[in-house]
Amino acid sequence: YKMCSMYAELMQEFRQILKNMDTAYYKPAVTGLRRKMLKCIVSQTTQQHIVKKDVEQMFGELLFELRDDDYAQFQSKLIPTVAADKFIGVRQPELRKLARQWAETPESIDFLCALPHPYHDCNMLHALLLSEIKDFEIAAKATTQFLPYIDNWAVCDSLSPKIFRKHHSLLLPYIKRWAASPHVFTCRFGIKMLMDHFLDKDFEPTHLTLPTSICQQRADIGETDYYVQMMIAFFFATALAKQWDDTIPYIE
Numbered sequence: 204y205k206m207c208s209m210y211a212e213l214m215q216e217f218r219q220i221l222k223n224m225d226t227a228y229y230k231p232a233v234t235g236l237r238r239k240m241l242k243c244i245v246s247q248t249t250q251q252h253i254v255k256k257d258v259e260q261m262f263g264e265l266l267f268e269l270r271d272d273d274y275a276q277f278q279s280k281l282i283p284t285v286a287a288d289k290f291i292g293v294r295q296p297e298l299r300k301l302a303r304q305w306a307e308t309p310e311s312i313d314f315l316c317a318l319p320h321p322y323h324d325c326n327m328l329h330a331l332l333l334s335e336i337k338d339f340e341i342a343a344k345a346t347t348q349f350l351p352y353i354d355n356w357a358v359c360d361s362l363s364p365k366i367f368r369k370h371h372s373l374l375l376p377y378i379k380r381w382a383a384s385p386h387v388f389t390c391r392f393g394i395k396m397l398m399d400h401f402l403d404k405d406f407e408p409t410h411l412t413l414p415t416s417i418c419q420q421r422a423d424i425g426e427t428d429y430y431v432q433m434m435i436a437f438f439f440a441t442a443l444a445k446q447w448d449d450t451i452p453y454i455e
Contacts, residue, residue, distance in 0.1 A: 302331035330362035
């Protein structure tokens with residue numbers, strides 16, 4: 204894949220600014236440039252994805268340095284939808300540490316573009332890097348691009364962009380589209396976001412109808428996937444704990 208000229212220019216500018224990171228004067232410039240670079244990921248001019256194999260290899264080496272074979276075997280038993288040889292065996296705290304260390308760097312941006320990833324642990328790191336993005340529009344679009352590549356519950360449930368908490372009005376339309384997806388883990392993610400963000404202060408009784416309607420729609424076309432059904436069950440269990448009076452009629 205070829206790197207588009209706009210992205211190349213941004214990379215060069217970014218590296219120049221990084222040399223002056225210790226100076227407070229440059230911090231706003233760095234933040235703005237990171238956002239411009241992230242927008243490259245989801246812009247219409249870069250839909251073929253910018254891929255740098257050396258960056259994919261770099262992150263792969265970082266992950267293999269943290270490899271735990273026993274943990275890889277343990278994971279493979281918990282996540283039967285992924286082949287056993289796709290697990291490196293990196294524990295969640297180490298993945299989170301890497302994500303915080305590399306969030307919104309030029310290298311991580313290249314990594315986010317390098318889909319599909321070869322290992323489950325790469326997908327986990329991808330989810331955690333997305334969760335660190337500080338711009339709502341970019342996070343939502345980058346999440347939408349990543350969701351079709353998710354093939355298991357662990358990656359799906361680890362993906363939770365922090366910026367979503369501050370933009371519930373903008374998030375709800377995305378949730379409705381994700382939940383309506385025929386892709387199992389995109390649908391599961393949409394329901395999970397509804398559970399995480401709309402059962403507390405922004406709760407409305409109408410939110411309870413979305414999981415039930417999705418369940419009925421999937422049943423009508425013969426789709427009764429376990430991973431969607433379990434998330435719907437988690438949703439209503441949480442709803443009962445937080446919004447009993449409005450939820451109990453759905454159970455009765």
